[in-house]
Amino acid sequence: MAKSPFRQSDMNLGQRLWQINWSFVLLISITASIGFGMLYSAANGSFDPWASRQMLRFIAGVFLMLIVAVIDIHVWLRYAYLIYLISLLLLLVVEFSGTIGMGAQRWIDLGVFTIQPSEIMKISIILLLARYFYASRLEDVSRISHLLMPILLMVIPAVLIVRQPDLGTSVLLIATGIAMLFVVGVRIWMFILGAFVTIGAIIPLWQFVLRDYQKARLLTFINPERDPLGAGYHILQSKIALGSGGLFGKGFMGGSQSHLSFLPEKQTDFIFTMLAEEFGLVGGLLLIALYILLLVYAFVMSLRCRSQFGRLIGIGVSTSFFLNVFVNIAMVMGLVPVVGMPLPLISYGGTAMLTLMFSFGLLLCVYIHRDVQISPGSADGD
Amino acid sequence: MHRDAIRYKTFSRRSVILLGGKLTLLSGLVGRMYYLQIVQGEKYKTLADENRISLKLIAPKRGRILDRFGRPMAINQQNYRVMLVPENTSDLEFSLTQLGKIIPLNKQDILRIKRKLKRKRRFMPLMLRENLDWNDVAKIEVNAAELPGIEIDVGESRFYPAGSETVSVLGYVSRVSEKELTGNPLLELPGFRTGKAGIEKVRDLDLRGKSGTTQVEVNAFGRQIRELERREGQSGAETYLTIDMDLQKFVSRRLAKQAASAVVMDVHTGEILALVSTPGFDPNAFNRGLSNSEWKALVSNPRAPLNNKAIAGQYAPGSTFKMIVALAALKKGIVTPRTKYFCSGELELGNSIFHCWKKGGHGNMSMVNAIVQSCDVYFYEIALRTGIDNISAMARRLGLGQILDIELSGEKRGLIPTRAWKKRVKRVSWQKGETLLAGIGQGLILATPLQLVVMMARLVNGGKAVLPRLAIDSLLTNDGSELSNGSEFSDLGIDTLYLNLMKTAMTKVTTSPVGTAYKARIRKPGYQYGGKTGTVQVRRISEAERESESGVKKNKDLKWAERDHALFVGYAPVESPRYAVSVVVEHGGGGSTTAAPIAKDILFEVQKRYSSRSRINGQPDPNGPASLNKNNIGG
Secondary structure, eight states, X not given: OOOOGGGSSOOOHHHHHHHSOHHHHHHHHHHXXXXXXXXXXXXXXXXXXXXXXXXXXXXXXXXXHHHHHHSOHHHHHHHHHHHHHHHHHHHHHHHHHOEEETTEXXXXXXXXXXXXXXXXXXXXXXXXXXXXXXXXXXXXHTSHHHHHHHHHHHHHHHHHHHTTTOHHHHHHHHHHHHHHHHHHTOOHHHHHXXXXXXXXXXXXXXXXXXXXXXXXXXXXXXXXXXXXXXXXXXXXXXXXXXXXXTTTOSOTTOOHHHHTTOSTTTTTTTHHHHHHHHHHHHHHHHHHHHHHHXXXXXXXXXXXXXXXXXXXXXXXXXXXHHHHHHHHHHHHTTSSOOOOOOOXXXXXXHHHHHHHHHHHHHHHHHHHTTTOOOOTTGGGTO | OHHHHHHHHHHHHHHHHHHHHHHHHHHHHHHHHXXXXXXXXXXXXXXXHHHHEEEEEEOOOOOOEEOTTSOEEEEEEEEEEEEEOGGGOSOHXXXXXXXXXXXXXXXXXXXXXXXXXXXXXXXXXXXXEOSOOHHHHHHHHHTGGGOTTEEXXXXXXXXXXXXXXXXXXXXXXXXXXXXXXXXXXXXXXXXXXXXXXXXXXXXXXXXXXXXXXXXXXXOTTOOEEEEEEEEOOBOOOOEEBSOOHHHHHHHHHHTTTSSEEEEEEETTTOBEEEEEESSOOOHHHHHHOOOHHHXXXXXXXXXXXXXXXXXXXXXXXXXXXXXXXXXHHHHHTSOOTTOOEEEOSEEEETTEEEEOSSTTOOEEEOHHHHHHTTOHHHHHHHHHHHOHHHHHHHHHHTTTTSXXXXXXXXXXXXXXXXXXXXXXXXXXXXXXXXXXXXXXXXXXXXXXXXXXXXXXXXXXXXXXXXXXXXXXXXXXXXXXXXXXXXXXXXXXXXXXXXXXXXXXXXXXXXXXXXXXXXXXOOOSTXXXXXXXXXXXXXXXXXXXXXXXXXXXXXXXXXXXXGSOEEEEEEEEOSSSOOEEEEEEETTOOOIIIIIHHHHHHHHHHHHXXXXXXXXXXXXXXXXXXXXXXXXXXXX
């Protein structure tokens, strides 16, 4: 069998760029553009302060994505553990000296910009698990001993993030990990066992780890009318905004709930509500359809990959992306607690945009190197 | 490689399951969206509208009150207020300092403002001062650039141009008290006022008008974004009174510095031309809100400014009651006009001696002379023979002892006792001595100045049961334009001969040199008036004082509160009576020395004012409701 140049990692830059799935990039751009429009509306018809900055970030994000994509996949394999380690260290730094923002310790201020280690961890955990399992055989993953280490490495950052406190990201981290464990072939009974262990752990978690406001959110989630002017106010107003949108919505920039400030944080967490208020069910469905398209693309790209490492990255990235989308939309509809999670590609926010584009870069990298074989020893530098 | 294939197979199978799970969850979201937006869409639309639309009331303009010629008695004045909008100033301290150069603000004011601001949203204006004068308004407007956040706002507030001079008719408005709250949201509007006394109170509902509404779009913080819909309210009805504002002012000034009251009435129509109680008080101060010390001063004033003496002051009518006794005696047939009694200066009844005001007596007295000279003994004699129940019946017929339903709050009934009444209420029998006292209008009998003027009117208007009226619309006949001439009042059934006898006697009170009001006569021909004086003791005169060398103490030697009440009831002109007046001066001294001159001035003034006019109403007056009809009232 003649070796195609693409089966190896010695493609030149031009070839790699050529191999990028440009239709996926286009899909991302379309989705992001919807976001720009919503941010324009959120500022009552102004690019300032959100839409213009979000555009710049997106452009920066596209460049970041392309850079990540064209880097040799072996590099990611080689440095996966290191990246994880650095992320963990950063998380520990926030734990001890994080800047307080939005009532939560999430940022490290580097002067020029701030970084959010929990966001970085979302990628690192994918790289970590892909690296750990890329050479594992089905027999390996059947042994609990083989799984203890990765589970521990998942739980440590998750606990650190929950303590920040950021329940949403923490759950997302664990769920992404579980999805990856699922696809590498971990036995179903182990998941059932894990579920029982988790339930057993929740009781002390509730009593000792969760902060009062998190408990309040959970309780109010069960019954938002419990506190219509306090914790439940946001969910209630969000439901009113969404519901009043009807089939076709109130028109661009016509959302009374959003524009009269009944809707909290309309430019970030509740931007989907604003979209659904202004464009109705039709608008909401369109955006969800775009997300589904992106998910299917990611799925196809992952399965198309010849290396287990690449496939795992693909599944990890798409699952993380999905969870972001799902939790956010379900949250604004009052289906899950308000955990503070932005809507990918749409919500205003720098770190979230850059990490997302980074992960899409990884996905594209996987796609570029879809035919590259990665042998069990290649992590150590061949 | 085989192992890899199995692993890949597992991987792809589980990936498909995973993707399937994701898509299932996302379709769950779609279902939820469908539920919220389509199934429950209407409900949430309503909720969203309730959120964004705030319904506000627009306070209606209070109806003006005008006198019989359309001259404003109660109007709405623009009330200039200084407002501070916190969000419009970056430096509150600076704005207040600058403002302090125009209107005085002391440190306490500034502290109070800052305290209030803490509780307010930054876009909600705070009222700093109201009722600014035009000078200050101009200064603030001119310096607007140096006064960031300071704005002038115009509201409306009730204003009474004649102030205390019309307060006994108009009453006043003031802030709504908690007791008044009925759930009507209008009453809860900031700055809303309701009538608390007088016409303002009685006609409050008409004067208020109907509130309008405005639908305002508000944001989550309550800030108004824009007006969506406005429904104008209806201004309160303009109310025309029978009062002649100039005469009201004249009477008011004539009574100034006294604790007194006077009512002027058209004897045929019952229209009240003036109704004054002094001392008055400034109704505008009530509207503004009284300070504690102002309130205390009003309440503790011994001359009781808050008491509307014209309708709520109850006095023994004294000698002004004598016409009633005379008529009762004539009706009963006890006396004829020619019957004479001898006045020795006193009358003995049982163990008591009843004195005439004139020591030494009047000698032989006929009825006319007894009224002209106000002989007490004559009336003791005829009262004793007529009996209290007959006297009381006549008194009631002439308007005493009953509520006359003038449209003012606080009208009192007075008291016209009968034997049965005394038995029922006091549980003791009527004494003859009491009938004697009733004969000179003292003892238990009480009447208000309003009742006295009605009595006077009924005596001279041909015996018609005229009733007092204050508002012009009630005088309109059904077909519209004509004002009542009084013909609708029923006849009292008193012999015209007797009434004419009373008129003759009352005319002589001022025209005969022995008349008690001769000194207060009007000399100008054609302007003469008739009437009756009354002097009412408010203290008991002991026999010892009466017998002492200096005799009964003179009023000027007594403390104010022990002096006699001075009364006068009168009418003019004597030939064809048109106007009746009653004057009561509390502790004013004698009826002939204090009350009669006042009545004279009032009756002279009212005749002068209307001498060129054939009628009080209906005369051409460019400002007045020359031909009032129902359609243009309040229009």
